[in-house]
Amino acid sequence: MECANSKLPLFRKYPRLRDHLAHVPLGSFPTPVEKLTKLGDLIGVKNLYVKRDDRSGSIYGGNKVRKLEFLLADAVIGKAKRITTFGFAGSNHTLATAIYARELGLETTAMLLAQENARYVGENLLSSRYFNAELLHYEKILSLSLAVIGKYIAGKFNRTSAPFFIPAGGSAPRGIVGYVNAVFELGAQIASGEMPEPDLIYAPLGSMGTVIGIAIGIRAAGLKSRVIGVRVIEERMAGERKLRRLFRQTCSLLRRADPDFPEIKFLPALLHVENGQLGGGYARCTESAERATKLAMENAGLKLNGTYSAKAFAALLADAEKNLIGDKTVLFWNTYNSRDLSAFASQVDYRDLPGDFHRYFTKEVQTFAGSD
Numbered sequence: 010m011e012c013a014n015s016k017l018p019l020f021r022k023y024p025r026l027r028d029h030l031a032h033v034p035l036g037s038f039p040t041p042v043e044k045l046t047k048l049g050d051l052i053g054v055k056n057l058y059v060k061r062d063d064r065s066g067s068i069y070g071g072n073k074v075r076k077l078e079f080l081l082a083d084a085v086i087g088k089a090k091r092i093t094t095f096g097f098a099g100s101n102h103t104l105a106t107a108i109y110a111r112e113l114g115l116e117t118t119a120m121l122l123a124q125e126n127a128r129y130v131g132e133n134l135l136s137s138r139y140f141n142a143e144l145l146h147y148e149k150i151l152s153l154s155l156a157v158i159g160k161y162i163a164g165k166f167n168r169t170s171a172p173f174f175i176p177a178g179g180s181a182p183r184g185i186v187g188y189v190n191a192v193f194e195l196g197a198q199i200a201s202g203e204m205p206e207p208d209l210i211y212a213p214l215g216s217m218g219t220v221i222g223i224a225i226g227i228r229a230a231g232l233k234s235r236v237i238g239v240r241v242i243e244e245r246m247a248g249e250r251k252l253r254r255l256f257r258q259t260c261s262l263l264r265r266a267d268p269d270f271p272e273i274k275f276l277p278a279l280l281h282v283e284n285g286q287l288g289g290g291y292a293r294c295t296e297s298a299e300r301a302t303k304l305a306m307e308n309a310g311l312k313l314n315g316t317y318s319a320k321a322f323a324a325l326l327a328d329a330e331k332n333l334i335g336d337k338t339v340l341f342w343n344t345y346n347s348r349d350l351s352a353f354a355s356q357v358d359y360r361d362l363p364g365d366f367h368r369y370f371t372k373e374v375q376t377f378a379g380s381d
């Protein structure tokens with residue numbers, strides 16, 4: 010499990026991290042960077058690039074794979090048998106966990122919160138089932154929290170079946186290290202001339218680990234970029250205090266593991282949270298996200314998602330229209346899986362899921378293309 014570790018761009022720069030941060034290769038890295046000439050010309054951004062994390066895995070891509078390479082390695086070392094993790098009903102994170110945990114011989118329990126319906130929700134649920142996840146549905150955060158406490162206590166009394174908890178979105182410090190490493194990967198691509206150094210990096214902000222990791226990575230790798238985290242979830246679930254705490258905890262983890270890792274301050278000049286694209290809330294598609302989805306598909310063949318990546322791209326579009334970008338080099342970090350799940354989803358009947366999930370198949374979905 011360790012043999013590919015020496016190749017991790019982050020470990021090459023900070024070799025002592027390798028002794029403290031377990032890592033298991035699960036995805037396909039480096040992900041490509043591409044210039045989006047046609048789309049860029051159309052929106053008046055001459056130097057527009059994309060980081061294709063939608064292709065981070067051969068079965069299932071997206072931004073959770075990088076986090077799971079560290080989180081699941083830690084679970085294996087801890088001799089865990091079952092991962093218990095969290096998300097909304099259509100969670101990309103719990104699906105990614107089910108898929109990649111299974112490759113390592115681990116089972117997954119997904120504790121899922123009710124959400125706004127959208128087309129991808131049903132497909133993710135069916136695919137999670139196909140990959141053997143145990144799916145539990147909760148209407149309210151309070152009932153979910155009580156269930157977690159119950160599981161935790163039960164685990165304490167029965168050590169052999171104690172669950173290995175991974176927080177929503179995989180945004181624990183160890184998972185976030187996956188995105189610190191991602192910036193070192195990008196740094197190597199910049200050094201080899203695949204793209205110039207970006208001034209601005211746009212990515213969605215959900216459980217916040219992705220943009221926190223990118224921000225820490227920018228400083229540690231010595232890049233000049235600023236990351237724009239585009240809020241896709243309500244502040245009460247992902248606020249400034251939690252953002253700063255996760256940032257600090259991830260830096261401490263890295264500095265404990267390798268004292269050569271630099272001290273990094275949280276600064277708005279490094280990580281800016283853009284609050285203007287949330288619209289009606291989490292997983293509610295907006296007109297701007299709909300427009301972003303169409304533009305990206307028609308002019309760059311990129312498949313965006315109304316819950317996450319389309320809102321991030323819509324923020325980029327809005328900044329371009331306000332003339333805030335000009336000649337700057339911009340990188341859109343594409344976090345949404347683009348692998349086709351239909352072969353898995355089509356083998357499961359929704360009526361075989363627990364009854365609480367049937368609503369995502371019988372109730373109407375949003376009609377926006379971006380809710381796909």
Ligand SMILES: *Cc1c(COP(=O)(O)O)cnc(C)c1O
Nearest residue numbers: 101178215216217218219317344
């Ligand atoms: C989970 C997710 C995000 C949000 O990333 P966080 O690290 O949770 O902030 C963005 N895009 C997609 C497609 C996701 O599934």
